[in-house]
Amino acid sequence: MWRRRFAFVCSPLVSSPKSTLIHNQAPYWHEYAKAFTTGNVNSEEGISSKVKVPFITFVLGGPGSGKGTQCAKIVETFGFAHLSAGELLRKEMSSNSAKGVMIRDTIKEGKIVPSEVTVKLIQKAIESSNNNKFIIDGFPRSEENRITFEKIIGVEPELVIFFDCIEEEMVKRVLSRNQGRIDDNIETVKKRLEVFVTLSLPVLDYYSRKGKLRKIEANGTVEEIFEKLRPLFAAEKVSIK
Numbered sequence: 001m002w003r004r005r006f007a008f009v010c011s012p013l014v015s016s017p018k019s020t021l022i023h024n025q026a027p028y029w030h031e032y033a034k035a036f037t038t039g040n041v042n043s044e045e046g047i048s049s050k051v052k053v054p055f056i057t058f059v060l061g062g063p064g065s066g067k068g069t070q071c072a073k074i075v076e077t078f079g080f081a082h083l084s085a086g087e088l089l090r091k092e093m094s095s096n097s098a099k100g101v102m103i104r105d106t107i108k109e110g111k112i113v114p115s116e117v118t119v120k121l122i123q124k125a126i127e128s129s130n131n132n133k134f135i136i137d138g139f140p141r142s143e144e145n146r147i148t149f150e151k152i153i154g155v156e157p158e159l160v161i162f163f164d165c166i167e168e169e170m171v172k173r174v175l176s177r178n179q180g181r182i183d184d185n186i187e188t189v190k191k192r193l194e195v196f197v198t199l200s201l202p203v204l205d206y207y208s209r210k211g212k213l214r215k216i217e218a219n220g221t222v223e224e225i226f227e228k229l230r231p232l233f234a235a236e237k238v239s240i241k
């Protein structure tokens with residue numbers, strides 16, 4: 001019943017109160033569901049009603065729009081597991097394997113890493129977590145990302161948050177981030193902004209049409225922005241029954 005309340009409070013556009021999580025099940029889904037089971041899966045009947053299905057939120061926005069900053073606050077306040085696609089890729093690129101080098105070159109160019117690489121890293125992180133509420137930051141960055149996630153993971157997000165921030169502010173934030181990222185320079189930021197418009201906007205459009213998108217105006221202070229997010233995550237609305 002949490003979902004019905006969620007839909008009512010946050011989006012009159014959500015047309016169906018039916019859970020989308022257990023539809024579109026990929027072949028992988030059965031194994032995936034077992035990772036979240038309460039120990040009551042009946043192999044003949046399939047997934048039992050006690051299986052805990054993951055609650056997935058995607059977070060999108062241009063470079064420097066504040067995704068990582070706000071995700072950290074959501075984790076702290078609402079107990080989500082934070083999976084940053086960019087962070088997973090940066091960890092992977094630090095190995096000097098051929099894949100690591102490919103990731104490094106792609107990130108430096110401000111482009112998008114092939115979806116299968118990113119989705120497999122996300123899959124591994126989900127499988128090794130004890131949590132069942134995930135906030136996936138910086139994903140899906142493209143329609144290819146989205147479709148690959150659906151194919152491999154077989155779960156749809158309940159919610160997609162878009163941080164809408166003006167370009168000038170995003171550039172300012174990235175250039176003063178000072179965390180030693182290879183993409184925090186003006187050339188790469190310009191390319192990332194172009195990639196965002198070309199590849200990520202269609203994803204936002206897709207979720208908007210499904211009634212799942214929540215746009216957050218992201219030009220204010222960290223606290224002001226978090227206050228806009230808070231109602232989306234009020235505890236009882238995201239607890240999985």
Ligand SMILES: Nc1ncnc2c1ncn2[C@@H]1O[C@H](COP(=O)(O)OP(=O)(O)OP(=O)(O)O)[C@@H](O)[C@H]1O
Pocket residue numbers: 061062063064065066067068069070086138173174176177178218219220221222223225
């Ligand atoms: N509301 C804000 N006001 C001012 N600075 C902010 C705000 N939110 C985040 N920042 C700062 O801006 C920089 C970029 O923020 P953050 O890393 O959260 O963005 P991001 O959307 O995750 O970017 P990227 O896509 O490049 O990873 C950080 O140094 C962060 O401390």
Ligand SMILES: Nc1ccn([C@H]2C[C@H](O)[C@@H](COP(=O)(O)O)O2)c(=O)n1
Pocket residue numbers: 063084085086087089106107110111112113114118137138139140141145183192
């Ligand atoms: N789905 C994703 C997420 C990230 N990347 C690459 C390309 C991005 O510019 C870079 C940094 O990501 P961020 O930390 O800003 O989320 O990582 C990707 O290819 N695909």
Ligand SMILES: [Mg+2]
Pocket residue numbers: 067068084086138
């Ligand atoms: Mg980030």
